Amino acid sequence: MTTLDTLELPETKDPYEPVVARLIETEPLTELERLFVFEPSDGQVLGHRPGQFVQVWIPGVGEAPISICSSPTRGRTFELCVRRVGEVTSHLHRLTAGEEIGVRGPLGNGFDMTAMQGQNVLVIAGGLGLAPARSVIEYVLDERARFDEFHVLYGARSPAEVLFRHDLIRWRHREAINLLVTVDRPDEQWRGRSGVVTKLFADLPRLNPERTCAVVIGPPVMFKFVVVELLARGIPHDRIFCSLERRMRCGIGKCGHCQINADYVCVDGPVFTYERMRELPEAVT
Amino acid sequence: MSARILNRDELLRLIDEAARDRRLIGPVRRGERTFYEAADRAAELDLDGPQCVYSPKAHFFPPEETLLTFERKSRSFVTHPVRHETPTALVAVRPCEIHGIRLLDHVFGAAPADEGYLARRRATFIIALDCFRPCRDEAFCGDLGTNTAHLGFDLMIRRLSDPEEGSRGAERFELTSATEDGASLLSRAGLGRTADRADLDAVRAYERSKASAFPRRLSCEADRLPEVAQRGYTSTVWERTAARCYSCGSCNLVCPTCYCFNLRDEVSLDGKSGARVREWDGCQLREFAVVAGGHNFRAAPAERLRHRVMRKASWIAQRTGLPGCVGCGRCDRACTAKISLVEILNTLAREQDHDHAGHS
Numbered sequence: 001m002t003t004l005d006t007l008e009l010p011e012t013k014d015p016y017e018p019v020v021a022r023l024i025e026t027e028p029l030t031e032l033e034r035l036f037v038f039e040p041s042d043g044q045v046l047g048h049r050p051g052q053f054v055q056v057w058i059p060g061v062g063e064a065p066i067s068i069c070s071s072p073t074r075g076r077t078f079e080l081c082v083r084r085v086g087e088v089t090s091h092l093h094r095l096t097a098g099e100e101i102g103v104r105g106p107l108g109n110g111f112d113m114t115a116m117q118g119q120n121v122l123v124i125a126g127g128l129g130l131a132p133a134r135s136v137i138e139y140v141l142d143e144r145a146r147f148d149e150f151h152v153l154y155g156a157r158s159p160a161e162v163l164f165r166h167d168l169i170r171w172r173h174r175e176a177i178n179l180l181v182t183v184d185r186p187d188e189q190w191r192g193r194s195g196v197v198t199k200l201f202a203d204l205p206r207l208n209p210e211r212t213c214a215v216v217i218g219p220p221v222m223f224k225f226v227v228v229e230l231l232a233r234g235i236p237h238d239r240i241f242c243s244l245e246r247r248m249r250c251g252i253g254k255c256g257h258c259q260i261n262a263d264y265v266c267v268d269g270p271v272f273t274y275e276r277m278r279e280l281p282e283a284v285t
Numbered sequence: 286m287s288a289r290i291l292n293r294d295e296l297l298r299l300i301d302e303a304a305r306d307r308r309l310i311g312p313v314r315r316g317e318r319t320f321y322e323a324a325d326r327a328a329e330l331d332l333d334g335p336q337c338v339y340s341p342k343a344h345f346f347p348p349e350e351t352l353l354t355f356e357r358k359s360r361s362f363v364t365h366p367v368r369h370e371t372p373t374a375l376v377a378v379r380p381c382e383i384h385g386i387r388l389l390d391h392v393f394g395a396a397p398a399d400e401g402y403l404a405r406r407r408a409t410f411i412i413a414l415d416c417f418r419p420c421r422d423e424a425f426c427g428d429l430g431t432n433t434a435h436l437g438f439d440l441m442i443r444r445l446s447d448p449e450e451g452s453r454g455a456e457r458f459e460l461t462s463a464t465e466d467g468a469s470l471l472s473r474a475g476l477g478r479t480a481d482r483a484d485l486d487a488v489r490a491y492e493r494s495k496a497s498a499f500p501r502r503l504s505c506e507a508d509r510l511p512e513v514a515q516r517g518y519t520s521t522v523w524e525r526t527a528a529r530c531y532s533c534g535s536c537n538l539v540c541p542t543c544y545c546f547n548l549r550d551e552v553s554l555d556g557k558s559g560a561r562v563r564e565w566d567g568c569q570l571r572e573f574a575v576v577a578g579g580h581n582f583r584a585a586p587a588e589r590l591r592h593r594v595m596r597k598a599s600w601i602a603q604r605t606g607l608p609g610c611v612g613c614g615r616c617d618r619a620c621t622a623k624i625s626l627v628e629i630l631n632t633l634a635r636e637q638d639h640d641h642a643g644h645s
Contacts, residue, residue: 262604
């Protein structure tokens with residue numbers, strides 16, 4: 001007879017236990033960055049929000065926090081754009097299709113896409129920031145009717161460092177998006193705009209600040225200047241959403257590594273409103 | 286279950302009873318100092334000694350532990366969870382340390398829960414030992430109210446007779462329980478007697494004497510600490526004090542409420558298997574806030590010192606509603622550069638009083 005005592009209770013999921021993800025395909029984006037398409041190998045869906053991240057684990061090497069650069073509207077796979085900077089990312093760059101790695105996540109809060117519904121969406125991305133921004137851009141394009149005007153400003157350091165070229169061309173040919181791209185240091189072949197990303201604000205149409213949400217992702221130095229532009233256009237503090245980077249270790253608000261003042265980037269972020277960032281002096285240093 | 290009154294011999298028997306199916310951890314004396322370490326019998330423990338050098342957290346949050354093991358296959362891997370649930374009787378834990386354990390329980394228990402930590406904690410039976418006077422000059426538990434604990438343990442010992450005054454024969458210990466496990470051990474052991482009128486008088490005398498035994502060391506009220514720390518964020522005290530900080534992390538090491546950690550991989554010599562390991566980390570160490578690519582978000586010792594003090598005095602309380610510092614004084618004592626947390630807090634409070642006076 002089965003009684004409560006003999007029933008096996010399922011073990012609670014260990015938050016440090018990764019799920020297995022299989023590499024479907026990979027392609028180089030620049031000299032330092034590669035795009036990876038993964039699929040959870042147990043038939044599951046990652047189930048992320050734009051702006052969330054995963055802890056990528058190479059057994060025997062370690063973990064690294066990586067933003068998800070694809071939209072959850074794109075099926076069972078999820079994509080990571082990885083810059084080769086350390087041990088884990090170097091190992092990632094040597095993976096071939098079919099190999100399996102560990103993944104924990106999705107982690108972090110991600111962007112509140114519901115709050116942006118019915119609003120103009122203005123995305124400003126600098127450098128590698130285009131990777132997490134891409135999850136927002138694809139999401140808005142896939143759910144286009146839910147949003148009003150859609151503007152994307154992207155700045156890279158040089159033409160060779162421009163990420164997601166195929167996507168940029170594809171996006172540019174859609175009427176549903178106003179995409180402006182600039183590079184800090186153009187070469188002879190570059191026929192686009194040049195200068196820092198804030199210069200692109202001059203080419204934006206007037207946006208009703210009460211009906212506009214801004215998404216800002218880029219290196220710390222970019223935030224200060226972009227926020228100045230957004231404030232000058234009257235966009236409210238609580239509708240400027242910034243994604244911050246720190247050294248996430250546990251990813252679940254315990255280990256203390258990603259702390260910015262009282263907040264943990266891994267659970268309170270990585271997305272913070274400018275309103276909250278003003279309370280966090282360490283946020284942009 | 287009402288209180289039981291035990292003499293010393295009965296107390297030791299009770300502790301041995303608690304440790305019958307558990308490993309026994311308690312204060313073990315080595316020279317002038319005591320450490321929470323394994324012992325075979327209660328008689329080996331020093332129940333009257335000074336505060337242990339380290340807090341007891343290592344016995345359920347070890348300095349280094351394996352979270353899972355893995356084996357690498359040709360193009361994949363498998364993992365195996367690792368659980369350590371050695372039943373443990375942790376004895377003579379002080380009230381401040383109980384408050385520290387409650388904070389760790391809160392942090393590791395918050396969703397998503399750290400099941401490994403919780404498994405160890407569930408397997409730990411805690412016998413607390415109340416303090417009737419400060420255990421050291423650096424302590425300021427009396428200011429914080431952490432010199433007393435009402436929950437977070439299974440049994441609580443209060444020494445109703447002062448060991449320096451009363452003769453051994455007259456020694457009395459009051460035992461109360463805060464959990465069913467505690468109550469059941471107390472009644473199963475059947476030791477001692479229920480409190481009589483004279484015992485209750487002794488309890489009242491104990492509480493009266495305790496109320497005045499802890500001198501005030503903080504120059505502001507404890508509930509103002511978060512505000513004092515916040516307002517002191519831009520003070521020059523950080524630069525001035527951190528100028529002599531070695532960034533050694535000793536303060537983190539001894540602290541009952543420090544729980545920051547690192548995760549890393551260990552690999553066998555043939556590279557085919559390994560373990561995912563958790564180890565303590567400390568926010569005072571130089572590399573703590575370094576990100577991929579090398580940027581250090583707290584490169585200056587002053588930034589790291591401020592980070593620690595802000596956590597202890599303000600941020601942890603903000604996040605958890607529990608004290609981020611329990612006033613044990615270990616960090617002051619452990620600091621080779623004689624940096625004092627209490628002095629920093631008092632300096633901030635004083636600066637703000639001056640500011641206030643200047644403006645009024």
